[in-house]
Amino acid sequence: MHYVCTHCGKRTPTDTLTPHCECGGLFELDFEPPKWDESRIHKDTWNLFRYRDFLAVDDAVWPSVTMGEGMTPIIEYDESVYFKMDYAMPTLSFKDRGAATLVSHMKAIGVQKCVQDSSGNAGNSVAAYCARAGIECEIFVPEGTSPKKIDMIRAHGATATVVPGNRDHCADVCRAKVRDEGVYYANHVYNPYFYEGMKTYVYETLEQLGRIPRHIVVPVGNGTLFIGVVKALEHLQASGVITEFPTIIALQSQLCDPLYQAVLQKAPEPARITPEPTLAEGIAIGVPMRGRELLDMTYRHDIRFVTAPEDQILKVRADIARRGIYCEHTTAANYAAYLEYVRLYGPTPDALVTMCGAGIKSDH
Ligand SMILES: Cc1ncc(COP(=O)(O)O)c(C=O)c1O
Ligand SMILES: [Zn+2]
Structure with a gap:
């Protein structure tokens, strides 16, 4: 298996320990999944590796890494909205999808130590899966990160290093360590194996509903779910399973919206913005590293952007909780943004919204 550089096109074997191409460009996988065919789902595998025929994964390793991630329920929230309950995962967030495939790859190529930066x-997911795989890890988080997330990282035996400043600075500090010490960068934005896991969000939805909903609401910080969703839908379209691309409604925080601003201006690069503190810590990314890629996909598929009104996040979270669903602040922003989209553009039925983080994570 090879990576291809998104900048210069150079191919690099995927057992490389470097985070990006020599030229500095980010990698993508040179992997074309076979045509979608439901009979190729391994229905006796009760985790996301049931879709392994369509994912770049190493068959020998994932069984010792999986913790039963994926296979999250879809529930009808009201007559227009489905929630996909993606906090029903081993570490209580959707990132377990990507961590399961990334850490399986890391184990397959013999990585023993890694670093990662994260909101x-x-x-949390990388720390847990590394613990399972016996890989040492250090996680850099920005100051102000929900203490419960830090507690969970430490509980898995990882070092949690809290970096003063915002989320983007935290990433810079971690990347300096990667550069200076050559340690493996187990990063959800850089490493294409993470996106392999995120694709399963769509495959699962298709298997569960027997179709793809008309609207798919996706939060975008660095865009790992966004990229996974687009890649999987492109795969289904190329396989003739869907003829029409659903409308993807991508959301950002009102206080940190570089892609939203770029789309307003039809710009090819994220806008330069100054992130302001937001309750939606998970999407507080001022400089999304794959920004150009995200915008290419946006223009290719006419993806809509909307922002989550900051003053609605707590209210929406409380309203959802009163109906039995306890999600974290960033996740409440998903539904707040959906409601904002309805307010701006009218009824938006048959919408799938991700409940991607559990409420207990952001309680403090
Ligand atoms: C709860 C939650 N929602 C959304 C996101 C955004 O994900 P991404 O940065 O991959 O777009 C994150 C990222 O950490 C998150 O934790
Ligand atoms: Zn390159």
Whole structure:
């Protein structure tokens, strides 16, 4: 298996320990999944590796890494909205999808030590899966990260290093360590194996509903779910399973919206913004590293962007909780943004919204 550089096109074997191409460009996988065919789902595998025929994964390793991630329920929230309950995962967030495939790859190529930066959830997932795989890890989180996320990271035996400043600075500090010490970068944005797991969000939805909903609401910080969803839908479209691409409604925080601003201006690069503190810590990314890629996909598929009104996040979270569903602040922003979209553009039926983080994670 090879990576291809998104900048210069150079191929690099995927057992490399470097985080990006020599030229600095980010990698993508040179992997074309076979045509979608439901009979190729391994229905006796009760985790996301049931879709392994369509994922770049190493068959020998994933069984010792999986913790039963994926296979999350879809529930009808009201007549227009389905929630996909993606906090029903081993570490209580959707990032377990990507961590399961990334850490399986790391184990397959013999990584023994890694670092990662995160707003909390991705680091939490990587810490847990590394613990399972016997890989040492250090997670960098920005100051102000929900303490419960930090506690969970430490409980898995990882070092949690809290970096003063915002989320983007935290990433810079971690990347400096990767550069200076050559340690493996188990990062959800850089490493294409993470996206393999995120694709299963769509495959599962298709298997569960027997179709793809008309609207798919996706939060975008660095865009790992966004990229996974687009790649999987492109795969289904190329396989003739769907003829029409659903409308993807991508959301950002009102206080940190570089992609939303870029789309307003039809710009090819994320806008330069100054992130302001938001309750939606998980999407507080001022400089999304794959910004150009995300915008290419946006224009290719006419993806809509909307922002989550900051003053609605706590209210929406409380309203959802009163109906039995306790999600974290960033996740409440998903539904707040959906409601904002309805307010702006009218009824938006048959919408799938991700409940991607559990409420207890952001209680403090
Ligand atoms: C709860 C939650 N929602 C959304 C996101 C955004 O994910 P991404 O940065 O991959 O777009 C995160 C990222 O950590 C998160 O924790
Ligand atoms: Zn390159």
